[in-house]
Amino acid sequence: MELEEQHRGRGERWRMRHLKELCVFVFLCLHLTKAQIRYSIQEELKTGSLVGNIARDLGLDLKRLRSGRARIVTGENIQYTELHADKGTLIVNERIDREQLCGDVTPCSFTFEILLENPMELHPVTIEVLDVNDNAPTFQNNHLEFEISESAALGSRFVLESADDADVGQNDLQNYVLTSNENFVLKQHVNPDGSKYAEMVLQKSLDREKQPRLSLKLLAVDGGN
Template sequence: MVGIIIMIRVDCSFIKRTQDYPCKAMRRQVLLFFLVFSLTSVFGQVSYSIPEEMEKGSLVCNVARDLGLDIKRLKSGRARVHSGDSAEYIELNRDRGVLLIKERIDRETLCGDTTPCALLLQMILENPMELFRITIEITDINDNAPSFASSEKRFEISESAIIGSKFVLEKAIDADIGTNGLQSYSLNPTNNFALKLENQADGSKKVEMILQKPLDREQDQHILLLLTALDGGQPRMSGTMQITVNVLDVNDNAPIFTKPVYKATITENSPAGTSVITVRASDKDGGSNGEISYAISNSKRRLSDLFQIDRKTGEVIVIGQIDYEKTKLFQIDIEATDNGGLSDSSKILLDVTDVNDNSPQLKILSKSDAILEDSPESTVIAMLSVNDPDSDR
């Protein structure tokens, strides 16, 4: 935050007073100084930590006591809490000198994956003017269970599929973070398939089903599996997806992407229909078993609302609003699947470049309605904040 102090000095050394007009011949010299508001003008700061989902009206803290302020000072100074956001979650009770929950706080709505999640507040007092900074960290509780976008997934797998063949499974989504977030998966039964998890750069896990025992269509035409996602909260919460494997004939080769990671750049506010990148996968099989279809994998963020991939060509295009101020980098998981059910996965790292699409926003935090002519230099008469969401220049 950048603030501005305006200081006024009035020089009345040349006043000639008369009985009827005491200041008729006053010569005024007004000097205006614009100075950068620095941390030395902040009179104190405190930090607190509270869990999300506290009831409306719940006590956050005794801020007057913690800052060493008297209740009378809060009232005489018309103390108030300022938040840079439009949503007001915290309110000040001057009579008690405490901060209370004004609106229920959902950490996932407020911060998403960002951690730590905190509300940055400013408490303003007047006569004399003072500013205090208050940081309130919002901690996560286990209020979300892992979930899959689909309740069921089907595979068509040839009985001739070789041991070690892999099949990409859908990742679960858990809005919670840390130990309350998604921790592990399990697959049952494990007669023919084993579960393989691989850590990825963004902290998620690549989930694959590996064939560990040959399939026999004459023995089992259909295999039912249950994929379970578990979090680490207390008590633990889970989500499940039913997997159905239809055993078919002969598909020896899985699709293979030309790159394990694709990289591209896009400018924010690009219109719908803008081409991002075209991915490619190949399959050594001929005929229908060599035909490949592309898809964007499920992820915690609803990337399907922003991007669309052509199932046949692999071209990725924009269909939603890209905002640099909200997201600077997209990690898009993609799949290539042939008609025999074999699949491969890859990732697109998409950098978003900024454009100057935001104007600076100026807010008056506090101002004096009047000032005495004998006010000393450095008297604070107004506080302002200026913010521009754009980056760099």
């Protein structure tokens, strides 16, 4: 019975010690992490472009940024932004290519922290990178050839090659346009993954004697500017 009491006492002390450690840990986290800042910028901005005024948005004066040796802490290899502690601003340090950073993922963002010392403060910063229409849709092959019999049934379909556009949303491929002609109409489809492809549908029989070769142009069009 006495032994059981001793065990219980030890267990209680162990729990209390760990509870204290947990309290200290929670306290440190609360102390270190303050305001969360979020900025949105376009991709491909020139180096030196303004991202945001960190001093103003964190409510810190420039003296505090200097005395706290404010700096960026990041786990990334590329430091896309730089802190100008003397002006309190965050500027673009490296080319930010949304396509390279996020591919098809939207929204696209990266994060880092602003660290200040004496007393220590850690402010998480998230930068959302907005897409610009800097890629045109392209086909892998510039030339497609079909051999079609004059006797091909009306309604016969000929799948055309899809075009790729590395941008997202409105800046991605929107639709295809086929040279106006009397033999074929264009039918457009969307794959389950959202990619678009088109096919030509025969609507008027071909006449080899009248026209042995028909040359058409397929255009892939993206949105945006």
